Amino acid sequence: MGPLDKLQPIDITPSASEKVAERLMGLIASGNIAPGDKLPSENELAKALHVSRPVVREALRGMTMMGVVQTRQGGGSYVTDLKPNRLMAPLSFVLSLQDYSLESLFTARTVIDGGLAAEAARNVTAAQLERFAELVEVAYRTVGDAVAFRVADVEFHELIGTAANNAFLDQVSRSLYSLAVDQRRKASEIxxxxxxxxxxxxxxxxxxxxxxxxxxxxxxxxxxxxxxKTTLDVLAGADPIPFRIR
Structure with missing residues (x-):
């Protein structure tokens, strides 16, 4: 019995492509279709679900944008490795398009980064602790070189996420870190x-x-x-918050 035998026909509605995607996502979530598996052809899916090929194509396009499906050279759609960094990538894009206050950004960072630091304390390895010690030395050594400091700062915060051993929270943290970079860059020069x-x-x-x-x-x-505080100090007298974070 193949995965298509578990599919039931669905009604054609304006949201038919979403229902197709939901049905396929259900098969993936249940393990009937595994990471790396090749999906049935558009024609096979269309026949199994009693919808048109354009509806299937639209569903697959949406799943591709979500990082669940990818098209490989030679044709065919495949389930991706479903790793958190791939699945969470759309979050960074969505956040970059939204209007958020700086206060809400730093509140989120306090919650997420604080939680990651707590998890890192529980899970950090000896090798990671050695690298953390090196990064602290680099930080003290580069306080007069903002560019070098920022490069090391990126690694420091990414290592916190890695040490926490929680891929989803790590990806959220990286997405939040990427916001308001220009403002933080100016603050780092104070x-x-x-x-x-x-x-x-x-x-x-x-x-x-x-x-x-x-x-x-x-x-x-x-x-x-x-x-x-230092980021708000830079913005004092400039654009009021909330503002578009870039």
Whole structure:
């Protein structure tokens, strides 16, 4: 018995393509169609579901945008590896199009990044702790070079997500980090700002070394609060919030 034998005909409605996608997503979620499997042809799906090929094609297009399906060279649609970073990619795009207040962004970062830091304290490996120590040294060494500091800062925050061992939260955190980059870049050029960030990184890593989840969460929350304040200072007298975050 193949996966198509489990399909039931659906009515043709204005949302027929969505129903096709939902039916296929159900088969994937249940394990009847696995990551990497080739999907039946558009014609086979259309016959099984009693819809037109354009309806199937539209459903597959939507699933492709979601990162669930991909077209490979030589033809045919396949289920992707379904890894979180692929499935969460649309989130970054959606967030970049929306109007959010800076306050809501930093509130979200406090919750997500703080939670990740707490998880990192529980799950961080010895090798990761060594790299964290190196990144703290880099932070102190590059407080006079904003570009170099920002490069290391990206790795620092990504390593927090990796150490937390929660791929979904990690991807959300990376999406939030990418917002308001221009404003944070300007803030990083204010004297003293990077010195504070270096100390913040040091405090976070100290909590990770101690495997103290509460201290790690608190240290990350303090770090985000400092970033929020300096970013708002840069915007003082400029564009009022809420504004479009870019």
């Amino acid at each position: 004297p003293g700002v990077l010195d504070q960030s270096a100390r913040d990184h040091d405090a976070i890593v100290s909590a990770l070394v101690a495997r103290d989840s509460k201290a790690a969460e608190a240290a990350m929350a303090a770090h985000v609060a400092h970033i929020r």
